Amino acid sequence: MNNKGSILADMTQFIPRFIFLVIAVVCLVVFIKGFIVVNVNVQDAEEMVLTNRLLFSPTAISYEDEFRSYPGTIDLPRFTSEHLEKSTSYTNSNTFAMKLELLKTNGKDPYPNSNTAYLHQTTYDKLEPLARTKLPGSGSAKLYERRMYVTVKGENRYQQAVLKITTVIANS
């Protein structure tokens, strides 16, 4: 009876030791896992490349004559969602989206006779509210906003404007 009681007392005393062992092992595993990088996060680079692609590509929104394209000069007839989808077509449109707006030089009022152009509008409507929450995690998204001065080529006339590009990229 005494031996049984002694073993029981020992077992009770070993519970804190066992908990300490588990904590030490968990710390060790977390420490080792911290050094192992498998995922590569390229969201920032992806946003930059996509923006530059829309601005510089001869088939995107830039004005192009028979000789060359003019980065920084927006061809107004090309500034449509349909044209964007045609010039930058992804097999999976659920991972990112872009919204392009032309504004007057004050940066607030919309540029006359211009539409808001979207790349993957459905995805944009889905991801933008999530990105605004700034919540981390794979279910959310990251939002980037850029404004730049551009020249808009309308019908036989050039005008200054502000191009606002909002990009949302899903966290993965």
Add this chain to the structure above:
Amino acid sequence: MFIYAGAEERRVNSSRGKRGDVTAEQLFLMFEVLLAIIIFLSLMNFVVSLKDNTLFEKNYLARDLALLTDTVYAAPEQLSYTYTENVDRFGMNIKDGKVSIFDEPEWKTDQGRTATFFLYGKDADQQLEPFNRNPFTTSSPEKKNLLYQKQGTTVAISEVKNP
């Protein structure tokens, strides 16, 4: 303090020759040592397996090449770019808006177990000639780089000898 007091008590008990106490102490000690050995061996096994794991490199290459393809599409004029990263160990397939990287000769489709991929945007007005590289079927001792060339509305990828 509590643990120390217990250990002290057990040691006193064992010195008095209570065999049951000693056995319980040893049993718990053996259990702890066994647990530590198992965890240590499994962690070592995990770390050693990472040496041969190419997932990070494949992920990196897929993303890098997809972003590079996007950049080449964006070039407003003619362009020639040599990609100097070492890609000798990997097979790759660049077509239909997808860069797939693989490291096994048995690779069959994009749904293959070891293929890693990343997407780039196709352009209806610029054509990219599909590029396929499989070093497991046609082995060459020469180290090669990838050459991106854009002329007019055509983008081509080819292999060139590493200078």
